[in-house]
Amino acid sequence: MTAATATKTKPETAAQKAERKEDFIPIFKRLLDYMTRDEGAGKFYLGMAVRFVAVAALIAIPFMTGNAVDAIAGGDMAALQAWLMAALAATAIFIALSAWAETIFSKLATTALYRLQMHLFGHLQTLSLSFFDRQPVGELMSRVSNDSEAISIFYESAVSQLIRAGMQLLLLLVVMFFLNWQMTLAALLIVPVMLGLSAIIERVATPAFAKMQEEMGELSGFQEETLAGHKVIIANRRNDWAAAANEAYAKRVFDVGSHAFFSSLLQTPVTMASATMMIILVLTVGGLLVANGQLSVGEVIAFMGYAGLLASPLSIIANLTSTVLNAIAGGRRVFAIIDEQPAVKDAPDAKDYEFKGGHILFEDVDFSYTPGRKILRHNTFEAKPGQKIGICGPTGAGKSTIINILTRYYDVDSGRIVIDGQPLEKLTQRSLREQVGVVLQEAYLFSDTVMNNLKYARKGATDEECIAAAKQANAHEFIMNLPQGYDTMLTERGANLSQGQRQMITIARAMVAQPKILILDEATSNVDTRTEKLINEGLARLMEGRTSFVIAHRLSTIQDSDRILVLNAGEIIEQGTHDELMARRGFYYDLYMSQFKGKGP
């Protein structure tokens, strides 16, 4: 199951490690595909070609300066001038073509990242809620953003640099062998040592950085928790505990951080020392060859230049290994999401829902979020067109679950739901949700203007319709009192409004949608009395003439329902009107009376 890899945070098993190696190439290719698809392929090859010429020009430079040195040694002014002009020309070609290639690759890189972001985001929109239930939003979000950042570094620097380094390495080796194979072999003697050392550093540094990230995560997790909970700590006088724990976490970050940074910083001296060794080898062997009369001094110096050019691509490749591995790891997780299939799908023969008054029937419905843990059992009830159905029961009885399956956020395990004679599972999700309006307990608003939040409910809704809806929902007055009225920007989650005001906007929003059927998760528990009155009036207007379900936390809201369903542990244990249920002196009666604590009416 792909989802399993997506949510994996535990240490890997040996089998997973094997799988990791195996999928390296496919993921690499898939990542690269975002760069090279469509018109990208042509540009990519053009970039490679341009880069190739640029690298060739770069490699030609030491040859020319070498000849210039020979010209100085030979006292040939004209030759010196000619070779230097050639070197300058090669430099000019190099910089012009490099700039061109970098432009191409940077464009490709940002386009690739953009494509991947769009693909991922677009796909997330198609997934069912069950996917989002598997992990807290914060966790999913931080994973996705970290992974795309790792991939963006891969696109923006690794791809282009690897191409450049690879070409430079290849061309250099060819030229060097062509010029003098003995010196080339001498220069290459040091390469295995250098690569070996780099590989060791890599082996140590990469896990050390991962460990550091982990410890930093622990530290900031702790700090976030204790700062958010500062009131609890102050109230319980545990500041010393918090300070000591923080120091322990910070100490661990210090230890692993020192380890990680030190090991990665070793790469520089290793590269520098290896480059020097390479030059020493070249010069020693070169000196011997000059002494034998096989080479000129200028050629040795030119070769020294090549040896210097060889060190840089090698260290680039060594340095980029971790970047590539990080991007592959990120890609693996991102593609796991992209490959995820929505749990709730429209049936192949799905039809659009046709509204015929709003008659809803639950027949022996069973439901569970996770297999084996039934949340709803044998739920059977009927809502006639225009009826108000109240749902009550203790916390965790399954009240909100009824909403989730009626809007088909989830599919039922067994039994069936029929809406206006049409089986729910044969309807398209879109047509169903366009007709079924939901006001959720958590009044969620987007950081946008009030007007845009209202318009969110229905494409093409006019300003007038939205204002009319706001008036109906009793929201108009306070909206007009906001600094910019309907154009006031709401901050994230609408934090600059009170909870009651947010709730009123969500009610207005639901009105804009003009749904035929309504579901309300009543949420007035943290609202003062006056506001609550306004909200209830708004809700009453919203429900007028529509089949509606009201989940009640306060029984007074559903007292006038046409039918009240009393849920306990997933089963409907009583149903009827308020009066019927009170007369029965059962579960509902106890629930109702407990509110008064003996001081009842």
Place this chain on the structure above:
Amino acid sequence: MIRSLSRTFIIFKMYRGRLILSQVLLLVSASSTIGVATLTQRLINDGIIAQNLEVIIDIGLWMAVLALVGGLSMAATAALAVFFAQGVAFGLRKYAYDNIQTFSFANFDVLRTGNLLVRLSADVNYVMLAILYMVMLVLYAPFMVLVALALTAIFAPSMLWLLILASVVVLGFMALLLPSLVKAYYERQDKLSDLNNTMQENLAGMRVVKAFVQEEREVEKFHDRAEAMRKPAYRAAVRVALMDPMLIMITQFFIALTLWVGGRQVIENMGLELGQVVMVMQYLAMVIMPLSMLAIAVPFILRGDTSAARIFEIIDARPFVQDKPDARTLNPEEMKGRVVFENVSFAFRRPDGKLDPPALKNINLTIEPGERVGFLGATGAGKSALVNLIPRFYDVTEGRITIDGVDVRDIPQENLRQMVGIALQEALLFRGTVHFNLKFGNPEVHDDVMIGAAQAADAFDFIMALPQQWDAHVARRGYNFSGGQRQRLAIARTLTAQPRVLILDDSTSALDVATESRVQEAIPRFTDNVTTLYVAQRISAVIDLDKIVLLQNGEIIAQGTHEELMESNQLYREIYESQLGAGLKPSSREAAS
């Protein structure tokens, strides 16, 4: 220029030996690089050109030794630089956080928690990088340049101007490129955080998106943000990518120039040898590389300074509530728990440090030992503010509050909070076990007390149902428990500390009414004669208490029992009607009675 950053240099004073060692080693590594360059050119002149094999091998060996010494001393410098960088980071994390632990509630109002967290994480990292770069580069680059210039001045004075010109060109080029690179990069990060916020909101509001079938609009919105990020991302990427080829170009150009200028002098016999020309060629690289590295480090160092200033703001902040020097410790066991508000007024502090309009005005209230008092009122009426003054989470602006006749400001905070326990609405638990969390306020207490408290808070049964019971794991913030469970655990935590005055600040809001009543009935049985203050939104939470205090706009507008208030107060009746009476039909009222 780096005033704030330099305050972290205290670590250098503490570890002066290590600092000196690091810089000595750095110079050793720089010198060996220069030595290698000098030897290279001797090897060419005295060895290759003179065709002296002995010299070649001799010098080659010396170069190898130097390369090794240089590499090792650079590695050692790196180790020391990392020590200082991570050491400073550790120190900042510790001292900033330690000081936060002395903060009062008002400090958190001024320096928001989100803000504090950014400073503790991102800003500390910037300082860490700045220190790392400073230790490794500040001395290194100028030293390399100076030595190269000095050697050129001695051995090839006629070429000195070339090195100076190269330095100027490199610095000039970096000064041109870097600001626009940094700007593009920050712009990219800005747009990236917009993009991430859009996604965050989308994921958090997925139910709303699906409810209104607005997936397409969301994709459009995201598309706009992703599109907005492309340009700055491209500008930053291309500038980073161009830096290397540009430096290569500058180097190659100056090599050609050196050969031209030097070559002419050699050919025209103006007293310069070929070896000297080659030497200057190598010094060029020694000048250009370190200078460009230093240039890259400068923005990091400046950024580190800004970050350091933000962190020191935390370290320098002083708590708003402080113990008096002559504060008197009271014995909690002798306390009766009589709380009196005498003409109390209070105003919150805004982030800019100024006072808001008063949240409480002229509060006069007496709560007798063992009394159970409820506080009712609209959001913003001042209920929470009122109870927060008792354990001195805030100090009164005017008037005074006494416990058993002693002004709370004359009692040490530690001692006061031992006597006054509070359970908050946002029931936050800490990662650990249930056991740890329940004994949070009093780790020494006997298990029996904890068990009794859990029973009183109606938490015992569900704790027992957990596989590991008291040792069950609690996730960060207690997210593996439901809202109602968290609130019950938080109440149990407060009870376990056995306070003499107990405040429940809207801490039963997630419980259903039946559970709430059970908890309220059990508390007096658990702690005998504890003075209890209930803050509530729900009238059913306060309906049967000894006294109900009704607040409006920061003032007490009525107090009395339920019956008295029903009789005398219009607002109270309204609240009652709205929460328990609305929609009540005559028939159902009969059925209920």
